Structure formats: structure tokens, C-alpha cells
Amino acid sequence: MNISYHFLKKTSLFRGTSEEELPTLLDCLAPSTREYAKNELILRQGEDVSAVGLVLSGRAQVIEEDFWGNRSILADAWPGDLFAEAYAFLPGELLRVSVVAAEPTGVMLLDGKRMLEVCSSACRFHTRLVQNVLAESARKNLALTRKVSHMSKRSTREKLLSYLSGQSLASGSDAFEIPFNRQQLADYLCVDRSAMSSELCKMRDEGLLTFDKNHFQLKDGFSA
Amino acid sequence: MNISYHFLKKTSLFRGTSEEELPTLLDCLAPSTREYAKNELILRQGEDVSAVGLVLSGRAQVIEEDFWGNRSILADAWPGDLFAEAYAFLPGELLRVSVVAAEPTGVMLLDGKRMLEVCSSACRFHTRLVQNVLAESARKNLALTRKVSHMSKRSTREKLLSYLSGQSLASGSDAFEIPFNRQQLADYLCVDRSAMSSELCKMRDEGLLTFDKNHFQLKDGFSA
DNA sequence: ACAAGTCCGTTGGAAATCCAACGGTTATAC
DNA sequence: GTATAACCGTTGGATTTCCAACGGACTTGT
Numbered sequence: 158m159n160i161s162y163h164f165l166k167k168t169s170l171f172r173g174t175s176e177e178e179l180p181t182l183l184d185c186l187a188p189s190t191r192e193y194a195k196n197e198l199i200l201r202q203g204e205d206v207s208a209v210g211l212v213l214s215g216r217a218q219v220i221e222e223d224f225w226g227n228r229s230i231l232a233d234a235w236p237g238d239l240f241a242e243a244y245a246f247l248p249g250e251l252l253r254v255s256v257v258a259a260e261p262t263g264v265m266l267l268d269g270k271r272m273l274e275v276c277s278s279a280c281r282f283h284t285r286l287v288q289n290v291l292a293e294s295a296r297k298n299l300a301l302t303r304k305v306s307h308m309s310k311r312s313t314r315e316k317l318l319s320y321l322s323g324q325s326l327a328s329g330s331d332a333f334e335i336p337f338n339r340q341q342l343a344d345y346l347c348v349d350r351s352a353m354s355s356e357l358c359k360m361r362d363e364g365l366l367t368f369d370k371n372h373f374q375l376k377d378g379f380s381a
Numbered sequence: 382m383n384i385s386y387h388f389l390k391k392t393s394l395f396r397g398t399s400e401e402e403l404p405t406l407l408d409c410l411a412p413s414t415r416e417y418a419k420n421e422l423i424l425r426q427g428e429d430v431s432a433v434g435l436v437l438s439g440r441a442q443v444i445e446e447d448f449w450g451n452r453s454i455l456a457d458a459w460p461g462d463l464f465a466e467a468y469a470f471l472p473g474e475l476l477r478v479s480v481v482a483a484e485p486t487g488v489m490l491l492d493g494k495r496m497l498e499v500c501s502s503a504c505r506f507h508t509r510l511v512q513n514v515l516a517e518s519a520r521k522n523l524a525l526t527r528k529v530s531h532m533s534k535r536s537t538r539e540k541l542l543s544y545l546s547g548q549s550l551a552s553g554s555d556a557f558e559i560p561f562n563r564q565q566l567a568d569y570l571c572v573d574r575s576a577m578s579s580e581l582c583k584m585r586d587e588g589l590l591t592f593d594k595n596h597f598q599l600k601d602g603f604s605a
Numbered sequence: 606a607c608a609a610g611t612c613c614g615t616t617g618g619a620a621a622t623c624c625a626a627c628g629g630t631t632a633t634a635c
Numbered sequence: 636g637t638a639t640a641a642c643c644g645t646t647g648g649a650t651t652t653c654c655a656a657c658g659g660a661c662t663t664g665t
Contacts, residue, residue, distance in 0.1 A: 221530060223542075223543070223546065224546060224603075224604035225604075229530075229533065231526065231529075231530065242519070243519040243520075243522040243523050243526075244519070244523075245519075246512070246515045246516050246518075246519045247516055247519050247520060247523070250523070253523075253526075253527070253547075253550075273508060273511060273512050273515070274508070284497060284498070287497060287511055287515075288470070288497050290515070291470045291497070291511075291514070291515055291518065292470050292471055294470075294515065294518040294519060294522060295466070295467040295468070295469075295470045295471050295518060296467075296471060297522055298467040298518060298521055298522055298525065299467050299468075299471070299474070299477075301522065301525035301526065301529060302455065302467075302477075302525065303477070304529060305455075305525060305528060305529060305532070306445060306453075306455065308529070308532050308533075308571065309453065309532075309571050311571075311621095311653085312621070312622090313621080313622075318447075319447070322447070322448060323477075326477075338641090338642065338643090339642070339643060339644090340641095340642080340643090347532065347533050347535075348622080348623090349622065349623050349624075350643090351623080351624080351625090351643095351644080351645075351646090352621080352622055352623070352624095354643065354644055354645080355644075355645070355646090357644095358644070358645090370642095370643095379448075380448040380449075535622095535623080536623095536651075536652090537651085537652075562611095562612070562613090563612070563613060563614090564612080564613095572652080572653095573652065573653050573654075574613090575613095575614080575615080575616090575653080575654080575655090576651085576652055576653070576654095578613065578614055578615080579614075579615070579616090581614090582614070582615090594612090594613095
């Protein structure tokens, strides 16, 4: 599998590394790359992984399987995205999830330990790498915290208020687009789509906001 | 404020560092320490922090305040615990939460950048530090992922099944203790205590499990 | 020994959520 | 252009959850 440095240097993991530095750095990390067929398992629940996964092409899904074999999708990993990075830095922690190729998918596995070891030849690259991987972990942390904070609200309306005010805050404006359609938003907030839809319209009728498709506009009454 | 190396070397951040190495390492990190009175704000929502917080004594609470001033507690940080570490490694990310001293509390703040910089005198200490902070971030990540996975379940019963099977898996046994009383478990799963209590008893009557206080024992029927 | 407080299970009615289904609109495919 | 699918709002009834309150068991402090 041929590796595109042009692609790699734009990923969150290698961001800030130049195309010239990449071969040296990769030499030092000794990554393994592989292609997986659609529906093939990349990582299995119960395994002890010490590698960070990086999607090169296709799409990987992080799934959880319970006693009864019910699969729930915890995350989608697109090209450039990392997966299993939380397990890579916790030796002995067994995978609670599986990772499966949602389509033909190219994957690079990088050993977590080697990332952190001091390596005489590429030490300054390592510093950048560590900053990137820490930033990525921190980013996922905040995203999860936000999700929990929305989900913790008791009613559908409160979940919506929490989510929308958060989006408004993040965009720095009363008017913003959300990255979900209705079904996806309902899934994200873990509520029923139809109930959420009617709640949204109720809020519109009360003058709290207006919306059209993905575009939302919060009104004065929203935070009052 | 006098610093106890004996205490520090046991924290998740400095784990693996000897008491002899600590002074050198701390010199290099140039931390600031301070005492806060009860209810005093340690970090304010909206600030741009680049420091990792470490609780030395007392107790700090991570809280979120919405439009209407309703406070919800996102986390308790006890002596040895870190806080705000996700923000410390994301420059420019503004605090979405506040941190307040729940009682008279001693705090050490360590600059995130200095932790990652290569420092000639203490480089090998840094490597350990980075491993520790990454492990801690990964640990919180997994804890949050698990919580989301439980909360995502639709009904109270499914949330309980998800939580209990997870605890069973983690303990490696059908019999285990949980770290919550009923009210705390209900808060963790975001359900009503009384509804949860009756659901637990229903499951007991159906033969899925038995329990006494914090002790639970899953029966054969549980995963069937 | 007594009072006060905490924890847990139970109950019943109010309220919210879920679920399945339908129609209208818009997007996509052929 | 037409057929198909996706998306969104709406409705009504079954189900679940929430909420407030109570009593019993147990713990703690005096």
C-alpha cells in the first residue's frame, strides 16, 4: 500500500509536520498498513491493543456489541481520523469495542509506546506528535463531555436548549447551522425524532427561535 | 504552601517518579500553588486556560452554569485528581465550565506547554510525565465513552443492564460491588431513583440478579 | 436510649416519552 | 419527467418515566 505524505501531513496526528520530515518520522514509528474488506473486523472486542489506528481510506466504524449481539455504532472514523487511541495508551486495558470496515478500508497502525519513547534521531518530531495526539485526545474528551452534558438534561426540551445554546456559543452568533439532520440530532441527543420535532415546533411557536432545515436562529426570548 | 513529595509521587500525574527526581522536575515545570476558600472560583467559564490543575487538598468541583444560572456538577476532583487538563492542551479553546472549591482547597497549576517542551535537564522525567498525562486523558475518555454508552440506552432497564454487565465484565466476575448508592447510580445513569429502584426489584423478581446494598450478583438468566 | 438523619423500596397519579403511521415536500436516480 | 427515496412535521394511543410522599430499616451522634 503506497502512502501519501500529502495526505498524512494534513491529518490531526501529523499536523505541523512537513512532507520532508514524514519519511524519517514514519521510519522511526515503523507503522503497519493494511487493507480490509467491507465488514472485515479491524480490531476485536476483548483484544489488548497498544496501537493507534489511523484511517487512510474508506471508513471504519467503532461498534459495541452486547450480550445479545445487538450492535450499536459508537463512532464513524473517516480518512484522517484516529481510532482506539484511548486504549493504545492504557496498557492492559482490554478493548470494549470492535472496529469494523464499513467499506473497503485502508488502515495504518502505529505503536503507542514508540510514539512516546525518546528517539535520538527524531526527537523533535516526536514532540510534535505527542502534542497532536494529546490535543486529539483532549478534543474527544471535550466532545464527549458536551454530549453527556446535553444528554443529562431531563426533558427533550432541555436537551434541545442545551444543545442549541452550545452551538450558538461555539459559533459566536445567534444564527448558525448544525451538522445534523433531524434524525441524526435525535440520535445524538438520544430522544425520539418525532417528539423532538414537535418540541422544536412548539419552541418556534413560543417565539424562542426560528429554523429552516439545518439553519437555526435563536430569538431574544431564548435565554429569558 | 509546602509541597509533599510523598503525596505527589502517588498522584496519577507523577506516578513512577521518585521523590528524588521530583524537585528537579518541579523546578522545570515552575508550577504555581494556591489555597482557595470554600466556594471560591478556581477557574472561570470563558477563560482561556493553558494549565493543568492538580488538587492538593480539599475538594474542587467542576460545574457548568447555563443561561439561567442553574449549576450542574460535572465532576468532583479529590486530592491527587487533575482538572481542566483537556483545555490545557487545546490552546484557544475557552473554558465551558467553572471550577470551584467545595471546601478550603489547595491547588497546583502546571503549564501544559512546559510539560510537552523538550527540556535538556529533565527530558527523561518529561517522557514519564507525558505518558502519565496521556494515560489520564485516555482513562477519562474511556469513562466518558462508557457513561455515554449506558445513557444511550432507551429505557431504565436497558441502562441498568448495560451498566451492570459492564461492571461484571470489569470485575471479571458475576458478583461485584458498585461504587454508588442508589441515588448516585440514578444520577450517573440520569434516571429517576424510585423508578430505577422498582426496576431493579422487578429484575430481581424475574430471577436476573440478586443484590444487597452495593453488592450485586448476576444470575444465569441475565444474559439469556 | 433516644433523636435525627440517611438509605431504600413502594405506591399512585400526572406528565412526558415512545412508537407506528401518514402526507407533503424536497432531493436523487434513471 | 417520472419514479423512488429521504426528510420533516403531525397525530393519537400505548407505554414509560417522573414526581412527591410515606414507612421501615439502619446509622450516627448525644
